[in-house]
Amino acid sequence: MTALRDPVRLIPLLFLGFIAAGTLLLWLPIATADGTQAPFITALFTSTSAVAVTGLITVDTPTYWSMFGQVTIMILFQIGGFGIMTAATLFGLMAGRGFSLREKMATQVERDRLALGDAGSVLKMILLITVVVEAIVAAILTVRFATQHGMEWGTAAWQGLFHSVSAFNNAGFSVNSDSLMGFQNDPVVLGPVMLAVILTALGFPVMQDLRHNRLRWRRWTLHSKITVSATLVLLAAGFLLILAQEWHNPDTLGPMGVGAKALNAMFHSVMPRTAGFNSLDVGSFYDETLMTNYALMFIGGGSAGTAGGIKVTTFVVLLAIVYSEIRRQKDAALFGRRFGHGIERQALTVAVAASTLIIGTTMYLLAITRLPMEDVLFEVISAFSTVGLSTGITADLPPAGQIAIIMLMFVGRVGTITVATALALGAQRRPWRYPEENPIVG
Amino acid sequence: MTALRDPVRLIPLLFLGFIAAGTLLLWLPIATADGTQAPFITALFTSTSAVAVTGLITVDTPTYWSMFGQVTIMILFQIGGFGIMTAATLFGLMAGRGFSLREKMATQVERDRLALGDAGSVLKMILLITVVVEAIVAAILTVRFATQHGMEWGTAAWQGLFHSVSAFNNAGFSVNSDSLMGFQNDPVVLGPVMLAVILTALGFPVMQDLRHNRLRWRRWTLHSKITVSATLVLLAAGFLLILAQEWHNPDTLGPMGVGAKALNAMFHSVMPRTAGFNSLDVGSFYDETLMTNYALMFIGGGSAGTAGGIKVTTFVVLLAIVYSEIRRQKDAALFGRRFGHGIERQALTVAVAASTLIIGTTMYLLAITRLPMEDVLFEVISAFSTVGLSTGITADLPPAGQIAIIMLMFVGRVGTITVATALALGAQRRPWRYPEENPIVG
Numbered sequence: 001m002t003a004l005r006d007p008v009r010l011i012p013l014l015f016l017g018f019i020a021a022g023t024l025l026l027w028l029p030i031a032t033a034d035g036t037q038a039p040f041i042t043a044l045f046t047s048t049s050a051v052a053v054t055g056l057i058t059v060d061t062p063t064y065w066s067m068f069g070q071v072t073i074m075i076l077f078q079i080g081g082f083g084i085m086t087a088a089t090l091f092g093l094m095a096g097r098g099f100s101l102r103e104k105m106a107t108q109v110e111r112d113r114l115a116l117g118d119a120g121s122v123l124k125m126i127l128l129i130t131v132v133v134e135a136i137v138a139a140i141l142t143v144r145f146a147t148q149h150g151m152e153w154g155t156a157a158w159q160g161l162f163h164s165v166s167a168f169n170n171a172g173f174s175v176n177s178d179s180l181m182g183f184q185n186d187p188v189v190l191g192p193v194m195l196a197v198i199l200t201a202l203g204f205p206v207m208q209d210l211r212h213n214r215l216r217w218r219r220w221t222l223h224s225k226i227t228v229s230a231t232l233v234l235l236a237a238g239f240l241l242i243l244a245q246e247w248h249n250p251d252t253l254g255p256m257g258v259g260a261k262a263l264n265a266m267f268h269s270v271m272p273r274t275a276g277f278n279s280l281d282v283g284s285f286y287d288e289t290l291m292t293n294y295a296l297m298f299i300g301g302g303s304a305g306t307a308g309g310i311k312v313t314t315f316v317v318l319l320a321i322v323y324s325e326i327r328r329q330k331d332a333a334l335f336g337r338r339f340g341h342g343i344e345r346q347a348l349t350v351a352v353a354a355s356t357l358i359i360g361t362t363m364y365l366l367a368i369t370r371l372p373m374e375d376v377l378f379e380v381i382s383a384f385s386t387v388g389l390s391t392g393i394t395a396d397l398p399p400a401g402q403i404a405i406i407m408l409m410f411v412g413r414v415g416t417i418t419v420a421t422a423l424a425l426g427a428q429r430r431p432w433r434y435p436e437e438n439p440i441v442g
Numbered sequence: 443m444t445a446l447r448d449p450v451r452l453i454p455l456l457f458l459g460f461i462a463a464g465t466l467l468l469w470l471p472i473a474t475a476d477g478t479q480a481p482f483i484t485a486l487f488t489s490t491s492a493v494a495v496t497g498l499i500t501v502d503t504p505t506y507w508s509m510f511g512q513v514t515i516m517i518l519f520q521i522g523g524f525g526i527m528t529a530a531t532l533f534g535l536m537a538g539r540g541f542s543l544r545e546k547m548a549t550q551v552e553r554d555r556l557a558l559g560d561a562g563s564v565l566k567m568i569l570l571i572t573v574v575v576e577a578i579v580a581a582i583l584t585v586r587f588a589t590q591h592g593m594e595w596g597t598a599a600w601q602g603l604f605h606s607v608s609a610f611n612n613a614g615f616s617v618n619s620d621s622l623m624g625f626q627n628d629p630v631v632l633g634p635v636m637l638a639v640i641l642t643a644l645g646f647p648v649m650q651d652l653r654h655n656r657l658r659w660r661r662w663t664l665h666s667k668i669t670v671s672a673t674l675v676l677l678a679a680g681f682l683l684i685l686a687q688e689w690h691n692p693d694t695l696g697p698m699g700v701g702a703k704a705l706n707a708m709f710h711s712v713m714p715r716t717a718g719f720n721s722l723d724v725g726s727f728y729d730e731t732l733m734t735n736y737a738l739m740f741i742g743g744g745s746a747g748t749a750g751g752i753k754v755t756t757f758v759v760l761l762a763i764v765y766s767e768i769r770r771q772k773d774a775a776l777f778g779r780r781f782g783h784g785i786e787r788q789a790l791t792v793a794v795a796a797s798t799l800i801i802g803t804t805m806y807l808l809a810i811t812r813l814p815m816e817d818v819l820f821e822v823i824s825a826f827s828t829v830g831l832s833t834g835i836t837a838d839l840p841p842a843g844q845i846a847i848i849m850l851m852f853v854g855r856v857g858t859i860t861v862a863t864a865l866a867l868g869a870q871r872r873p874w875r876y877p878e879e880n881p882i883v884g
């Protein structure tokens with residue numbers, strides 16, 4: 001069995017296994033609130049959405065599923081998130097090592113990182129961060145829910161735990177029918193959720209760097225420098241755009257005071273980057289705000305974490321190439337380091353493949369339904385980038401459409417890391433090359 | 443004056459001059475049908491649309507403009523098309539020569555092409571092709587209009603000439619309020635228009651290659667091989683997609699017989715690639731068909747011609763990189779030639795810059811209007827790629843929106859060739875390079 005010896009092929013099989021197991025559990029009559037068996041496609045959709053840490057739903061989580069069903073969903077996205085983070089980090093290290101040996105381009109900083117990279121310590125570290133962050137956020141939320149939002153302690157603890165685990169794994173599932181809209185005026189609820197999402201969306205390599213080197217910028221890897229600075233820029237840009245675009249919208253920010261406007265614009269600048277909670281009604285966003293969301297969702301979060309999308313580093317590498325071309329510089333460089341030709345082509349490949357998948361799936365869904373294009377495009381990017389936000393059309397998709405979304409969530413989550421790794425593991429060497437000739441482009 | 447010595451800067455100034463002159467002429471009271479002075483923005487919009495060979499209109503060409511106005515428009519798009527074709531071809535030759543000397547990568551085939559590339563012969567050749575093709579198409583259309591569509595010979599000749607010049611220059615202007623919808627069942631009208639558009643949309647370097655080497659494939663440049671084969675694939679794909687997507691649409695192909703369905707699907711597969719005539723009501727297209735149009739318009743036609751968009755070679759280079767990455771090959775290659783690193787980065791830069799412009803302008807227009815996203819996106823891609831098709835919202839844009847479209851048509855037409863040329867003219871050499879370090883992408 002080649003698959004069992006090749007970790008890049010093993011991971012998709014493992015995820016398929018988890019999805020299958022989750023589907024069977026959610027298919028049991030005890031998984032639903034009214035004790036009737038869920039349709040198979042509903043169980044499959046929900047299990048895939050959970051394992052892929054997406055958060056799109058065709059049925060309302062708190063009213064459709066029983067407590068057994070809800071706990072199953074939580075376990076599935078905890079396993080999915082942990083699995084993704086572990087697999088992606090190990091792949092990243094494999095790929096990094098492959099490059100550094102072959103192309104002899106490892107810098108001191110990179111060697112530092114690789115020295116930490118044995119599998120056991122990575123697993124332990126991820127487990128530790130998961131438990132610590134989830135416990136802290138769950139505790140804060142539980143106390144707040146119980147003391148400020150009139151929940152009984154048992155309910156508050158369950159809500160706190162579920163939302164904490166969902167936030168840490170960027171899963172986007174909520175046990176409230178309106179996600180976090182009921183807490184849109186409470187920074188003590190939205191704040192910890194945002195912080196957990198921002199932290200984990202950086203990806204594990206950055207978290208590890210932060211833990212070892214704190215804020216000593218000069219000691220960070222290039223990967224961490226790019227991810228953190230681009231994340232800050234994207235958060236600021238998303239915040240300003242959404243604030244400006246929705247300021248007067250009577251169905252979102254319009255009726256709020258300035259403080260609540262800022263809080264919710266910030267929250268919705270963080271969420272499209274992969275987490276998928278909402279404190280505002282996404283279906284009421286203006287079209288220009290939907291486009292801001294398209295961009296933020298497509299770019300996504302940091303590599304080797306629970307975030308989806310093409311990843312901020314991919315986006316930055318592409319921008320750096322464009323900038324260097326326009327400045328007529330031979331190398332694309334950032335923070336005093338130039339990018340290799342290989343990484344440029346990988347970034348391009350990820351972006352083109354993602355765009356193609358998104359456009360193709362959108363056209364397919366438009367052809368089999370008469371839903372509005374802006375909603376379908378939103379849904380498709382959200383599924384591919386495993387964000388989980390929706391304008392509200394998920395349940396209106398016919399079975400064929402739901403299957404397309406299921407496949408997209410799986411590919412967006414598992415396909416991208418395995419493909420990216422396969423690419424990073426390097427090129428075949430041919431003993432000969434074609435002569436070079438260039439067409440006129442542009 | 444640096445601008446006067448540097449052709450790359452001279453061209454935008456020349457185009458601005460033509461647009462200004464056209465605006466002043468169309469601003470004269472004799473330019474309008476009822477003899478009142480057109481609003482300045484209407485004259486500016488129409489002049490820009492004509493010089494940039496786009497074809498978007500805020501007023502109905504045959505009813506709003508007088509014969510003086512219509513002739514002015516025709517002269518403007520003839521000058522615009524000739525100017526673009528000449529400038530782009532000379533730039534392409536400059537850039538090609540720059541590369542081949544510096545990087546010593548000229549193949550025999552390329553040297554053949556460059557030997558033909560002195561400016562005088564290029565101008566003569568373009569002029570010759572223009573006159574010959576326009577005369578043939580005008581003659582066919584005139585006879586057909588007079589003998590089959592009940593026009594008087596004078597009207598038929600004017601209609602034949604106007605549509606022939608418009609087709610050859612990919613201008614998309616029509617002297618019928620409904621473009622060519624009145625001829626949707628006449629292959630002898632739609633056919634010559636399509637052929638003229640396909641030919642000129644290949645770009646001048648390909649036409650020159652075809653003239654010298656006929657169909658002897660092995661003697662073609664890589665540029666011609668890519669442009670011609672990709673054009674055929676795109677035409678076939680567009681035809682099949684539009685045929686399937688609109689087959690049952692009661693407002694487009696639905697009521698037609700199979701022959702007319704095929705003719706009109708073919709026509710609308712050719713037109714988004716830059717020409718902008720329509721034989722069907724674009725505003726009635728299903729959303730999935732609009733997406734097909736987005737893709738075809740964005741890709742556009744051949745380099746160094748009157749076609750717009752990112753160009754088929756740009757698109758093919760990007761796909762070839764993705765294919766080679768997925769196959770884990772070190773080089774992106776096609777037809778036995780590999781692409782240079784420089785051309786890969788140019789292609790990427792063109793595509794990213796185009797996408798950024800389109801997304802930004804769409805968000806701006808959505809913010810200042812409440813028009814549907816699918817129509818605004820269509821309009822913006824059509825303007826950037828100088829296609830000229832519209833779902834019908836052009837006249838509904840407020841002045842600020844019309845100015846955005848004016849700027850986009852200018853940038854899409856003049857900006858892209860000058861930027862592409864500036865890029866191709868080569869990189870500054872720094873005496874040092876940064877050390878290489880690569881982030882994890884994807």
Ligand SMILES: [K+]
Nearest residue numbers: 054171172387
């Ligand atoms: K999510």
Ligand SMILES: [K+]
Nearest residue numbers: 496612614829
């Ligand atoms: K056009």
